[in-house]
Amino acid sequence: MKTQTLLGTVRVAWRNLWRNGRRSLVTIAAMTLALLAMVIYASLMRGLLGDMERKLLEVEVGDVQIHAPGYLDEPTLYDDLGESERLVGDLADLGFPATARFLGGGLAAAGDASAGVQIVGLDPEADRVASGLAGELAEGEWLSASEPSGVVIGSRLARTFGVEVGSELVILGQSVDGGIANDLYVVAGVLGSFSEAVDRSGVFVVEEAFRSFFGYEGGAHRIIVRRAPGGSTEDALAAALGLAPDEDVQSWRQLQPTAASMLDAAVAGLQVMMTIVYVAIAILILNAMLMAVFERIKELGLLKALGMSPRHVLSLILLEAGLQTGIAIVAGLTLAAPALWYLSEHGLQMAGLSGLTLMGMSFDSRWYSQVDAFSIGAPVSMLVIIVSLAVLYPGLKAARLRPIDAMRHQ
Amino acid sequence: MSQPIVQLDGVTKVYRQGSIDVHALRGVDLEIAKGEFTAICGPSGSGKTTTLNLIGALDSPTSGTVRLENEDLGALSRKELSEIRRDRIGFVFQAYNLVPVLTAYENAEMVLWVQGAPPEDRQRKVMELLEDVGLSGLEDRKPSELSGGQQQRVAIARAIASDPAVVLADEPTANVDSETADTLLDLMERLNKNRGVTFVFSTHDPKVMDRARRIVRMVDGSISDDTVKDAVT
Known part of the structure; x- marks a missing residue:
């Protein structure tokens, strides 16, 4: 026309x-x-x-996670990623922010209350690069390498224990040599509500405290990988698969299908x-x-x-x-x-x-x-x-x- | 007769009404040359409007051929027929049929914008035409603000705006009073003489028949008489 x-x-x-x-x-x-x-x-x-x-x-799963083969079926302290530090560095070099997590189980108690918890060890500064966890604090402060006795806990856990920032928390567990691990920690921060698992049982400590508590000297159990800025989960998955072909590499959709x-x-x-x-x-x-x-x-x-x-x-x-x-x-x-x-x-x-x-x-x-x-x-x-x-x-x-x-x- | 611009050869038209076939045209042969001022007349149902519709590419014959400027209309697609109507035929209807939301000027220029003519050409031509049909100063009026005669003048301006080969006027004076009918006929006669516009009327108005230089009489779908006055006198 x-x-x-x-x-x-x-x-x-x-x-x-x-x-x-x-x-x-x-x-x-x-x-x-x-x-x-x-x-x-x-x-x-x-x-x-x-x-x-x-x-x-951003806060919990990341775009991609890397675990040792079989870890997700039967999580144990002994199935670690070995050279996790090198892997995190290689991913970062390719432009994919990554952070290592050390995972273990235990029993936490405060006053008369106690609950099973998942203890997560991490590098508080390096973790900020790949995770928004530090930004989810509802009260208190984030972990600091200079304060290894400080812990950050989930919100519902804090309510269950009736603790607040500055309260003491006892954690019991089993060290790598089979002995009893126990230590006294101070609540440095309480997270806001973002995940049922973290809310009910998440206890975050610095890597040094994790190693000290469990007597652990191995590599991380989980590496969380984020997509490159402007990139996609698929890119991050391909990069992780390329760098860790022998490990269990899964996208968040595979990890959290529901x-x-x-x-x-x-x-x-x-x-x-x-x-x-x-x-x-x-x-x-x-x-x-x-x-x-x-x-x-x-x-x-x-x-x-x-x-x-x-x-x-x-x-x-x-x-x-x-x-x-x-x-x-x-x-x-x-x-x-x-x-x-x-x-x-x-x-x-x-x-x-x-x-x-x-x-x-x-x-x-x-x-x-x-x-x-x-x-x-x-x-x-x-x-x-x-x-x-x-x-x-x-x-x-x-x-x-x-x-x-x-x-x-x- | 010079080279005809309209040619009907053995044209029949049969309408189906329920289970009855109505023979509107029964083998009509007709030629119309450039510059004619022809009236097709006859009683209601004689086939004059059907003839006009066939010449105007609004309808197709049951048999026979209709040619416009030597082009067989039966061989053309719907799109090509639209283009023929747009570029080579002008229509003047009994009920004026102006677009009510457009002004007199816009109605007169309608065919030109459908053609995609440049605005300056449209304006020059339409203003000249409106002046020619005696509507200067009324360009911005909507049809509802014009008298019947004025509306029919706009329709005439619209019909000749694209310099068509033929203007088909179906009972153009039927809806106006006697005085207005005379004025409209004066206008069309003048356009025929001055601009060489070919007019074919369908009518049973004696005034039109009186002015026409050729009268084609139809009865029951056939041409009963075809008289060229100039030749008679």
Whole structure:
């Protein structure tokens, strides 16, 4: 279509919109409200899912984990990665942040309370490179190599023991030589809620304290690898497999299949929700555009008699729907902007969700929205697709009219 | 007669109404040359509008051929027929048939923007035409703000804007009063003489028949008489 023809068609389409201004406004308002609701809903869901995924990857699991073969089936102090320090260095050289974790079990007690715990040894400074654990502190301070008696514990564990920062904690275990290991520690920090496993039983100590407690001299039991900045989990997995072909290398999706499925299902659920809302809108558009076509059958016949091609008539009807959709997108996003700003800055107070876990992932007490390409792009593009589909039938009907029949229409 | 721009050879048209075949045209042969001012007349159901629709590429014959500037319309696709209507045929309808959301100016230039003509060409041509049909100063009025006669003038301007080979006018004076009908006929006659626009009317208005230089009479789907007045006088 020539530019001049297109401009003329846009002008006619625009005028046609306001023939029945009330109907057009109702249609635009319905699209605007649906888009507004979907953008806010999508960004809240992205915030929730993004936060859960971030905590899972950034704080707990990482993108990829490396273990000694068989360790995950039967965790034991004796199945270690040997030259774990070299492996962490090699991964870092390739641009993949990595951190080593030393893992052991024990029994912790404070006052009259006791509970089984997982003791995790790490290098407090090096760990920050590949893990967001230090940033999840709810109270107190992060571990320090200069304070080997300090521990950071999970939030529910702290509640179970009734301890706070500065309280003492006794840990009992079995050292590598089979003897009894025990020591007294001071709670340096309490983590916020992000994972059921860490909340209930996580006790983090510096590597030196771990080695001292268990009398352990071997390598790390787990290496957590993150994707390179801007890269993907698949890249990190390939790099880890290349550097440690004889070890057990798995992505977070393999390690946490239930959580991965849940996140995927939540995204699919979001899309289903959008589809349902938009199908309702599609029916409204279909009705409005069919009415617009039937009211103007005679006139559409005239346009065809005067030489408008079927494609041109189809373009006219699509443009009319397109203009309404365009107005709805501008209005919907304009109205959504302040709500999205508020929700991403202040979030929703969800005290009831605090501490609640789903598939091992914890909810925060505040629910923030996340504005990204998906949360805006998906509702907008789905609206455009649905409207295009809805208007296709009336558009094709108009395009296929025989001018002579249409002009006789009463 | 000079080289005809419209040629109908053995054209029949049969409509199916329920289980009955209605023979609207029964073997019509007709030639119309450039510059003619021809009226096809006859009683209702005689086939005059059907003839106009076939010449205008709005309908296709059951048998026979319709040629416009020597091009067989039956051999063309729907898209090509659209282009023929856009570029080579002008229509004037009984009920004016203007687009209500467009102004007089925009209605008159409609075929030109469908063709994709540059804005400056459109403006020059449409302003000249509107002046020619006596609508200067009324360019910005919508059809609802114009009288019946004024609306039909806009329709005439629209019909000739693209310099078509032929203008087909279906009962153009049927919806206007006698005085307005005279004015419209004056206008079309002038356009025919001054610009060489070929007009073919379907009518049973004696005023039109009086002005036409050729009268084709139809009865029951056939041409019963074909008179060229100039040749008679």
